[in-house]
Amino acid sequence: AITDVAAEVKVRGNYTLEYPKKPIRIKFSKKNNLLGLHDGDKYKSWVLLADYKDLSMMNNSLAFYLGNAILESDGYYCTDFRNVEVYLNGQYWGVYLLVEQQEAKDGRSSVDEVEEDYTGTDIGYFFEYDGYYNEEGTSYLDGGDGDPTFTINQLGAPGRTNGYTVKSDLYSKAQLTFLQKYLENVFYIA
Numbered sequence: 001a002i003t004d005v006a007a008e009v010k011v012r013g014n015y016t017l018e019y020p021k022k023p024i025r026i027k028f029s030k031k032n033n034l035l036g037l038h039d040g041d042k043y044k045s046w047v048l049l050a051d052y053k054d055l056s057m058m059n060n061s062l063a064f065y066l067g068n069a070i071l072e073s074d075g076y077y078c079t080d081f082r083n084v085e086v087y088l089n090g091q092y093w094g095v096y097l098l099v100e101q102q103e104a105k106d107g108r109s110s111v112d113e114v115e116e117d118y119t120g121t122d123i124g125y126f127f128e129y130d131g132y133y134n135e136e137g138t139s140y141l142d143g144g145d146g147d148p149t150f151t152i153n154q155l156g157a158p159g160r161t162n163g164y165t166v167k168s169d170l171y172s173k174a175q176l177t178f179l180q181k182y183l184e185n186v187f188y189i190a
Helices: 058-073 173-189
Strands: 005-012 025-030 041-049 081-088 093-102 127-129 148-153 161-166
Touching: 058 081, 058 093, 148 173, 161 173
Parallel strands: none
Antiparallel strands: 005 025, 025 041, 041 093, 081 093, 127 161, 148 161
């Protein structure tokens, strides 16, 4: 049982933080598997999605189911998931969707983990389009505790920039600049 393993629990999300039922991230002190997800593989980080606005509690489940059905047969990753009832200190919090934390970890994505302190740009990058990138705070690359972010002008029109948040580990600003320029060039070519 994992009940004797220490864990940090924090509220996660952006716009969902304003809802009464909060999404939660759990980070254990050592790797664990929860409910046999991901073929029993063990990881430290897991997420409980609140699905507050989805009264059917099926939208995310269906999206993950379809993602797995389409991608898994080709060897691509999509999170595993399961509905769970959550109790905290004997109080019922409701039904949540237990999913894997999206991160660059072996088995969780096809982006390889970067060796600590490696500053070269010839690595894989795990990033997301993020409408709330500007709420990350100061990047850990600049001494803060937020994830690194960048913006690009995808459409070539003034004022039409989009923000991205990097979820894989970076160890130099050169890596962030490389990713930004690479993505800008992809959109320019397209």
